[in-house]
Amino acid sequence: METEKKPILEMRGITKRFPGVVANDHVDLELFPGEVLALLGENGAGKSSLMNVLAGLYRPDEGAIFIRGEKVQIDSPRDARNLGIGMVHQNFMVVDTMTVAENIILGLTEVSMIPDMGKISDRIREISSHYNLKVDPSAYIWQLGVGEQQRVEILKQIYRGAEILILDEPTAVLTPQESEELNNILRQMTSEGKAAIFITHKMEEVIAFSDWVRVLQHGKLVTVKRTSETNPQELARLMVGREVLFRIDKAPAEPKDVILEVENVDANDEKGMPALKGFSLQVRQGEIVGIAGVAGNGQRELTEVITGLHPVLNGSIKINGKDMTNRSPLAIIRSGVSHIPSDRIAMGVVGDMSVANNLVMKGYRRKPITHGGLLDPRRILDFARRMIDSFKIATPTPDTHVKFLSGGNIQKTILAREIDSCGGVLVAAYPSRGLDVGATEAVRNEMVRQRDKGSGVLLVSEDLDELLSVADRIVVMFEGQSMGELSSADAEVEMLGLMMSGVSKKKAEKEYYGSDHATGV
Amino acid sequence: MxxxxxxxxxxxxxxxxxxxxxxxxxxxxxxxxxxxxxKANPFRTYMAMFIGAFGSWSNFTETLVKATPLMLTGLGVTIAFKLRFWNIGAEGQLVFGGVAAAWVALFWSPFLPAWSLLPMVMLVGMMAGAVWAGIPALLKTRLNVDETLVTLMMNYIAILFAEGLYYGAWRDPEGYGFPGTKLFPEAAWLPRFSGRAHVGLFIAIGIGLLLWVAMNRTKWGFELNMIGKNKKAARCLGVNVKRNILVALLISGALSGLAGVSEVTAISHRLQQGLTMGYGYTAIIVAWLSQLNPIAGLFVAILMAGLLVGGDQVQMMMGLPAAxxxxxxxxxxxxxxxxxxxxxxxxxxxxxxxxxxxxxxxxxxx
Structure with a gap:
């Protein structure tokens, strides 16, 4: 590695535990002045918690931090700031109703009771012209776009003397042009001896932005690479990890009629940015279609437009041949769609209600749970006992509140309810995320069983092994578009990785197999 | 240790x-x-309060008189709170219900057969309460306006509106300057059964029991529970969250409106100053203390009414503030x-x- 330069920052053996999970497991990190380090990893790999340790928001259980070779203790964000560490969070920490200048000095103890806003504004203008960060110090935050707000955050950290800038998924909210601008700012900063760490799970950004890349997986550091010596497909493989947990026994698919059809759908995300761009997809009865892609490329919006939770701007969604575009979630449930949502705690269950009640949250509308206009507690309990038995949900009693169950059993509760009520289409988003091996296997087998019973299953996952072993076909999503489709029988992880980083199938094939390979799909 | x-x-x-x-x-x-x-003996004071509230039948009927509006508003608030919709506007909904009841009782009697006057008074009063709670519900579901502030502010609008009426346009010209309307026609009186205790009590108890069944044994109650405890999940599971909030708040307001109706038609027989003694606010305590259980709410309302009546008693007997x-x-x-x-x-x-x-x-x- 670098020998002549001394690192500006070193983290040694950082371990951070939360109840039930190890977020960081003896992670080492080095950052050199004048360089940009990318921290790459899947959701939950421990990138953010590592950076929160550095920013003084979490205290590590083990490990040491050195700044310019000196051991330091960072107990608060203020300590971090005094050491020249500044963090730009994913959700900007700005006050909407205050001006840019006010936001920048907010919380600074050096500023006198009655700040000289004129002088402060001059200083802000000075910094912003130096870094070519176009920001008007007297503008109110609410008047600014997302990209401008991010510039304010960066400006704030520079104003406060940050030498080490941490950016948590900075490009998630930016347009390509704004990303380019951000890259220029980072380059300018590093040319002056400052350093930056940025958290991302997009391979192409690692390549474009960074000098070094460190890959985290399940809280552990798996690789340190010079960016110039790696490529997107290697990074994809490193990020996802290669070990295959187990194989699912399944017969070849026997697809029948199309049951779910998504046609040229456009949709925006919650911030109003395009999330789906002319996306099309077909799922047939008796097959599992996997959606591969790095999180944040429109998968969530895809599952939510299908289930009626998110508006479709253009295009159509047909279920069983019937147009269900922008119908209510209830109408879509009634048309036979079951949904295992991505955020199981927030969307899938009501934690403060019992397991039994959660199990009937679809069945309560009809017989036999509702009997003579009233809910029948005995039938609810009977039904719940049956579900608990057949899906092997580990719960002390059917009356136990769901929030007291483990993640795997919460997922089994959702699975039981959704599969029991499934009328032909199952939309499953990250169904095995965060589950232990046993629960993962149960979830995957259940999806195959649904397929064999003739349902069409749409499986969104970040776990390529899951997609390769469970799905029959895999569609790769990138920035709201389909990069093409592979049959899982002959898909290669490297190919998927390339396509996940935005390379179209044709180009990926050329790169992977050489120019003359004929496709088998 | x-x-x-x-x-x-x-x-x-x-x-x-x-x-x-x-x-x-x-x-x-x-x-x-x-x-x-x-410098008062707590034991003697509590004893006096207890006797004042529950010590004799006539004292107890007074407690029931005050318990009736507390039951109705308490149940109304319970429905809203079940949804985590912070309706602290039961006071205003009660007053607006009372105003609407007075309007029908005072001005519609020439056009209605006598037997239909009281039902009409009750119906319109409940509708008025429902409207008064429906406005913040609409603002919340359409524009995401915070309900706490809106319901609170609408209390003042209703209270001052009522004051404007009984001090001004509706004031009884023969009332010797007393702030209140003319007496309602007797056809608009809600019957009493003992002392001032009136049939509103039985209506309230009936509604309490019905509400328990509705909240615990019907699809409606099940959805209310889901929405209150996890709005996002409820939506994912096909529950129409907005419509449910609106309907629940209409019912919530209607119950408080009914409390206003029974106060003016059974107790004062006119719209006058002192229509409510903060029942709509005490209703919040009733709802919390009953843990949003409608049947428990009935008992808690009686307890809270006992504190009010007993408080009056210690003022008379021991010279302590009724407060x-x-x-x-x-x-x-x-x-x-x-x-x-x-x-x-x-x-x-x-x-x-x-x-x-x-x-x-x-x-x-x-």
Whole structure:
């Protein structure tokens, strides 16, 4: 590695535990002045918690931090700031109703009771012209776009003397042009001896932005690479990890009629940015279609437009041949769609209600749970006992509140309810995320069983092994578009990785197999 | 020895029942100190309050008179709170219901057969209460306007509107300057059964029982519960969240409106000053203390009414401020809020010198 330069920052053996999970497991990190380090990893790999340790928001259980070779203790964000560490969070920490200048000095103890806003504004203008960060110090935050707000955050950290800038998924909210601008700012900063760490799970950004890349997986550091010596497909493989947990026994698919059809759908995300761009997809009865892609490329919006939770701007969604575009979630449930949502705690269950009640949250509308206009507690309990038995949900009693169950059993509760009520289409988003091996296997087998019973299953996952072993076909999503489709029988992880980083199938094939390979799909 | 909070493995049913009762006892003790500061004997004062509220049939009927609007508004608030919709506007909904009732009673009688006047008064009064709660519900569901402020502010609008009427346009010209309307025609009177206690009590009890069934045994109640506890999940599971909030708030307001109707048609027989004694606010305590259980709410309403009546009594008998009853009411909420922790947590004793012993140590659970 670098020998002549001394690192500006070193983290040694950082371990951070939360109840039930190890977020960081003896992670080492080095950052050199004048360089940009990318921290790459899947959701939950421990990138953010590592950076929160550095920013003084979490205290590590083990490990040491050195700044310019000196051991330091960072107990608060203020300590971090005094050491020249500044963090730009994913959700900007700005006050909407205050001006840019006010936001920048907010919380600074050096500023006198009655700040000289004129002088402060001059200083802000000075910094912003130096870094070519176009920001008007007297503008109110609410008047600014997302990209401008991010510039304010960066400006704030520079104003406060940050030498080490941490950016948590900075490009998630930016347009390509704004990303380019951000890259220029980072380059300018590093040319002056400052350093930056940025958290991302997009391979192409690692390549474009960074000098070094460190890959985290399940809280552990798996690789340190010079960016110039790696490529997107290697990074994809490193990020996802290669070990295959187990194989699912399944017969070849026997697809029948199309049951779910998504046609040229456009949709925006919650911030109003395009999330789906002319996306099309077909799922047939008796097959599992996997959606591969790095999180944040429109998968969530895809599952939510299908289930009626998110508006479709253009295009159509047909279920069983019937147009269900922008119908209510209830109408879509009634048309036979079951949904295992991505955020199981927030969307899938009501934690403060019992397991039994959660199990009937679809069945309560009809017989036999509702009997003579009233809910029948005995039938609810009977039904719940049956579900608990057949899906092997580990719960002390059917009356136990769901929030007291483990993640795997919460997922089994959702699975039981959704599969029991499934009328032909199952939309499953990250169904095995965060589950232990046993629960993962149960979830995957259940999806195959649904397929064999003739349902069409749409499986969104970040776990390529899951997609390769469970799905029959895999569609790769990138920035709201389909990069093409592979049959899982002959898909290669490297190919998927390339396509996940935005390379179209044709180009990926050329790169992977050489120019003359004929496709088998 | 060290005490730590430990999360329970399940919600404690015992704590759900015990916490409100213990909260009441704690509030008696705390208020006892206040009474000592007034140089009054707490035991004698509480005894006097109890006798004043429950000591004789005639005293008890007075308690029931005050319990009736507390039951109705308490039930109304319960429905809204079940949805985590913070309707603190029961007071205004009650007043607006009373105003609408007075309007029908005073001005519609020439056009209606006598038998239909009272039902019409009740219907319009309930609708007015419903409208008054429906406005914040609409603002919340359409524009995401915070309901707490809107419901609170609408209290003042309703109260001042009513004042404007009985001081101005509707004032009884033969009332010797008394702020109030003319007496309603008798056809618009809600019958009394003993003393001032009136059939509104039975209506309230009936609604309480019905509401228990609706909340615990119907699809509507099931959806209310889902929305209140996890709005996002409810939506994912096909529940129409906005419509449910609107409907529930219309019912919530209608019940408070009915409280206003029964106050003007059974007690004062006119719209006048002092229509409400803060029933709509006490309703919040009723809802909390009953843990949003409509049947428990009926009993809590009687208890709260007893505090009001008993408070009047100690003023007469012991020269203490009548507000003592209100102080007690308010005092209950604090231990109640603190105590609700125990439904999900328990206190565990740990001996730091011997951590192995700590594992097997007795747990102090409520």
């Amino acid at each position: 060290q005490l730590v909070f430990e999360k329970r493995k399940a919600v404690s049913r015992r704590a759900i029942v015990l916490v409100p009762i213990l909260s009441f006892i704690v509030s008696l003790i705390l208020t006892g100190f206040l009474l000592l500061a007034f 003592m009853g209100l102080v007690l009411q308010g005092m209950i909420l604090f231990p109640m809020l603190a105590g609700s922790l125990f439904t999900e947590y328990r206190i565990k004793r740990i001996d730091p010198r011997n951590s192995r012993a700590a594992e097997s140590n007795e747990e102090l659970s409520v």
